[in-house]
Amino acid sequence: xxxxxxxxxxxxxxxxxxxxxxxxxxxxxxxxxxxxxxxxxxxxxxxxxxxxxxxxxxxxxxxxxxxxxxxxxxxxxxxxxxxxxxxxxxxxxxxxxxxxxxxxxxxxxxxxxxxxxxxxxxxxxxxxxxxxxxxxxxxxxxxxxxxxxxxxxxxxxxxxxxxxxxxxxxxxxxxxxxxxxxxxxxxxxxxxxxxxxxxxxxxxxxxxxxxxxxxxxxxxxxxxxxxxxxxxxxxxxxxxxxxxxxxxxxxxxxxxxxxxxxxxxxxxxxxxxxxxxxxxxxxxxxxxxxxxxxxxxxxxxxxxxxxxxxxxxxxxxxxxxxxxxxxxxxxxxxxxxxxxxxxxxxxxxxxxxxxxxxxxxxxxxxxxxxxxxxxxxxxxxxxxxxxxxxxxxxxxxxxxxxxxxxxxxxxxxxxxxxxxxxxxxxxxxxxxxxxxx
Amino acid sequence: xxxxxxxxxxxxxxxxxxxxxxxxxxxxxxxxxxxxxxxxxxxxxxxxxxxxxxxxxxxxxxxxxxxxxxxxxxxxxxxxxxxxxxxxxxxxxxxxxxxxxxxxxxxxxxxxxxxxxxxxxxxxxxxxxxxxxxxxxxxxxxxxxxxxxxxxxxxxxxxxxxxxxxxxxxxxxxxxxxxxxxxxxxxxxxxxxxxxxxxxxxxxxxxxxxxxxxxxxxxxxxxxxxxxxxxxxxxxxxxxxxxxxxxxxxxxxxxxxxxxxxxxxxxxxxxxxxxxxxxxxxxxxxxxxxxxxxxxxxxxxxxxxxx
Numbered sequence: 115x116x117x118x119x120x121x122x123x124x125x126x127x128x129x130x131x132x133x134x135x136x137x138x139x140x141x142x143x144x145x146x147x148x149x150x151x152x153x154x155x156x157x158x159x160x161x162x163x164x165x166x167x168x169x170x171x172x173x174x175x176x177x178x179x180x181x182x183x184x185x186x187x188x189x190x191x192x193x194x195x196x197x198x199x200x201x202x203x204x205x206x207x208x209x210x211x212x213x214x215x216x217x218x219x220x221x222x223x224x225x226x227x228x229x230x231x232x233x234x235x236x237x238x239x240x241x242x243x244x245x246x247x248x249x250x251x252x253x254x255x256x257x258x259x260x261x262x263x264x265x266x267x268x269x270x271x272x273x274x275x276x277x278x279x280x281x282x283x284x285x286x287x288x289x290x291x292x293x294x295x296x297x298x299x300x301x302x303x304x305x306x307x308x309x310x311x312x313x314x315x316x317x318x319x320x321x322x323x324x325x326x327x328x329x330x331x332x333x334x335x336x337x338x339x340x341x342x343x344x345x346x347x348x349x350x351x352x353x354x355x356x357x358x359x360x361x362x363x364x365x366x367x368x369x370x371x372x373x374x375x376x377x378x379x380x381x382x383x384x385x386x387x388x389x390x391x392x393x394x395x396x397x398x399x400x401x402x403x404x405x406x407x408x409x410x411x412x413x414x415x416x417x418x419x420x421x422x423x424x425x426x427x428x429x430x431x432x433x434x435x436x437x438x439x440x441x442x443x444x445x446x447x448x449x450x451x452x453x454x455x456x457x458x459x460x461x462x463x464x465x466x467x468x469x470x471x472x473x474x475x476x477x478x479x480x481x482x483x484x485x486x487x488x489x490x491x492x493x494x495x496x497x498x499x500x501x502x503x504x505x506x507x508x509x510x511x512x513x514x515x516x517x518x519x520x521x522x523x524x525x526x527x528x529x530x531x532x533x534x535x536x537x538x539x540x541x542x543x544x545x546x547x548x549x550x551x
Numbered sequence: 552x553x554x555x556x557x558x559x560x561x562x563x564x565x566x567x568x569x570x571x572x573x574x575x576x577x578x579x580x581x582x583x584x585x586x587x588x589x590x591x592x593x594x595x596x597x598x599x600x601x602x603x604x605x606x607x608x609x610x611x612x613x614x615x616x617x618x619x620x621x622x623x624x625x626x627x628x629x630x631x632x633x634x635x636x637x638x639x640x641x642x643x644x645x646x647x648x649x650x651x652x653x654x655x656x657x658x659x660x661x662x663x664x665x666x667x668x669x670x671x672x673x674x675x676x677x678x679x680x681x682x683x684x685x686x687x688x689x690x691x692x693x694x695x696x697x698x699x700x701x702x703x704x705x706x707x708x709x710x711x712x713x714x715x716x717x718x719x720x721x722x723x724x725x726x727x728x729x730x731x732x733x734x735x736x737x738x739x740x741x742x743x744x745x746x747x748x749x750x751x752x753x754x755x756x757x758x759x760x761x762x763x764x765x766x767x768x769x770x771x772x773x774x775x776x777x778x779x780x781x782x783x784x785x786x787x788x789x790x791x792x793x794x795x796x797x798x799x800x801x802x803x804x805x806x807x808x809x810x811x812x813x814x815x816x817x818x819x820x821x822x823x824x825x826x827x828x829x830x831x832x833x834x835x836x837x838x839x840x841x842x843x844x845x846x847x848x849x850x851x852x853x854x855x856x857x858x
Contacts, residue, residue, distance in 0.1 A: 162820035162821065162822075163819055163820055165820070165821040165822075166818075166819045166820040166821040166823075167819070168821070169821040170819075194821075197821060197822050198821070201821075290819075319662075320662075321661070321662045322631075322634075322658065322669075323658065324658060324660055325657070325658055325660075357660075417631065417635070418631070418670060419670070420668070420670065421662045421664050421668060421669045421670060422662070422666060423661065423662040423665075423666065424666050437665065437666040438661060438662060438665050438666055439665035439666045439667070439832065440665075440817075440830065441666075441738075459813060460813045460816055461816070462816045462817055463817065464817065464819040
């Protein structure tokens with residue numbers, strides 16, 4: 115019995131689906147003239163995920179070096195620096211000099227200035243400003259999802275998505291399901307008509323919730339919100355955005371369109387402490403698409419309840435089920451399984467994102483995820499608008515919103531956009547009263 | 552202190568008696584319980600008679616001291632108490648191990664049940680051997696009773712329950728009655744204890760989730776005298792019993808598998824989580840309590856600290 119003994123994958127099925135997988139560590143030798151340039155990478159946002167993205171970037175290309183790091187907090191930067199240094203010190207891929215470690219709100223500019231490729235992995239509220247600066251200055255980008263927390267941020271990302279295209283810059287957005295074998299294989303079958311035309315679906319991210327970083331006496335209000343960022347909308351956008359965007363994006367991707375409207379309900383019933391800021395612990399939204407398809411979206415952060423992170427879609431000739439276990443199943447209208455796809459053992463969609471990015475840079479092929487990244491982020495924002503307000507939110511109205519959650523050009527002296535009330539709790543959105551547009 | 556003393560007396564009494572009896576471990580401050588089955592001391596032929604089972608061949612005679620083993624795999628319901636750490640206030644206050652000093656696993660960002668459920672009586676899965684071992688340490692600090700993961704020899708001895716062949720039911724049973732595996736699992740783990748137990752009252756020893764042990768995986772271990780191989784590095788570590796994904800041949804009393812870094816390939820963080828895998832929802836664990844309890848102290852070697 116060996117580890118690889120049962121990959122739980124049907125390779126022949128994958129092959130017959132015509133799926134072209136990328137991997138190309140072996141094809142490195144084939145690179146052309148672009149390969150001679152050593153690519154300099156800057157990491158902006160040095161948390162666990164940013165450090166992970168840097169680690170993947172450094173493995174995606176041989177002629178590459180990390181040259182600069184930026185984070186609002188010195189302790190986060192130092193921890194990330196130490197971990198990456200330890201792994202890469204003898205590889206020639208780690209060249210972050212002391213003077214190129216930038217702490218504070220504006221450090222991203224100095225870090226981006228030094229690089230050819232930038233990794234943007236701060237809390238999402240800052241993404242539009244960071245992305246805009248990177249594209250203005252001609253950098254290729256890997257950025258994590260979501261790409262904004264408010265509509266002015268979305269508009270900015272869309273504007274610079276176009277500019278990136280004009281400048282031939284490559285952009286990958288961290289919606290890794292689009293780089294994951296089971297999803298790619300299922301979509302290939304859908305496109306071939308295996309389940310007919312998709313007319314509806316359900317998408318889920320129901321889980322126990324994520325980390326909390328409690329307030330410490332030495333924190334200012336702004337530092338507290340920055341460290342416990344998950345629970346503040348200007349930074350995080352609520353979990354319908356921060357996590358559930360993955361599943362909402364699968365719906366947009368598989369249906370190949372974006373919704374015209376959203377309506378739903380939500381609230382907070384379990385996660386109600388002071389350290390839980392202002393976000394909801396559950397949302398249920400119906401998204402209606404131009405084709406008439408309706409997607410039901412549910413996301414919940416409540417311990418002890420039913421967990422599900424998955425998507426399913428109904429077609430005119432059958433249905434499709436995809437999930438986080440790296441599997442996809444196709445059924446006919448009688449419920450008989452007609453197709454099944456599982457990831458190859460060892461397949462890592464997060465690594466794949468970086469392999470593809472650097473391959474596109476080296477071979478100068480088109481790769482720009484920014485537009486769909488922005489539009490799927492907006493879809494999730496519409497969902498949040500619908501649950502906070504209790505109103506039907508139309509895409510065209512949402513797109514006009516000028517409500518800005520994130521202050522421009524922040525410093526440690528900028529007043530936080532939200533403040534606790536006298537009792538230490540934050541204002542919670544109330545359907546029927548809260549205005550979102 | 553009174554409760555601690557009482558506990559010490561109980562343990563002493565059990566040690567003198569040498570014949571462990573089944574008992575129920577209650578989690579203080581909750582309704583949750585763990586059934587502990589008594590496993591008598593004895594010796595057995597460990598390993599496979601079949602030379603084709605390379606890493607489990609040849610057989611050797613191994614003696615095992617008496618212990619208790621949880622009748623079922625540790626469930627999400629139990630493991631979530633370890634994640635929440637709200638029962639700590641009811642913990643036995645121990646001189647040598649403070650519950651506050653037990654490192655807690657992080658709350659995972661993704662659903663570790665991978666769509667198969669991660670609540671109730673479903674078996675906890677996707678935990679690393681560190682996460683499994685630290686649960687034992689936490690349970691010890693909580694209850695004042697010493698718990699740890701089984702060694703590979705203890706696991707096999709308990710699984711065999713006196714049998715000599717590849718399966719404990721030998722010729723008078725079939726695997727489907729005793730195990731969730733690829734032919735009947737629907738590619739999912741199931742609530743613990745749904746199938747028939749083995750002769751010593753242990754459920755799901757084969758299939759459902761494979762189970763962590765305290766041994767480093769050494770492929771030619773059985774060709775040497777050393778029986779126990781303490782874990783000195785994270786990979787590979789032995790898991791036993793096979794899982795819902797495995798074929799009948801991959802289940803049984805002797806089948807060994809070593810852990811692999813690929814089990815956490817989709818952890819996008821750096822450094823990767825010490826507590827969670829991402830692609831090993833087929834691995835969980837069960838706990839044991841030896842009759843001869845070592846002194847309960849912080850650096851007990853059986854509570855491994857490596858990730």
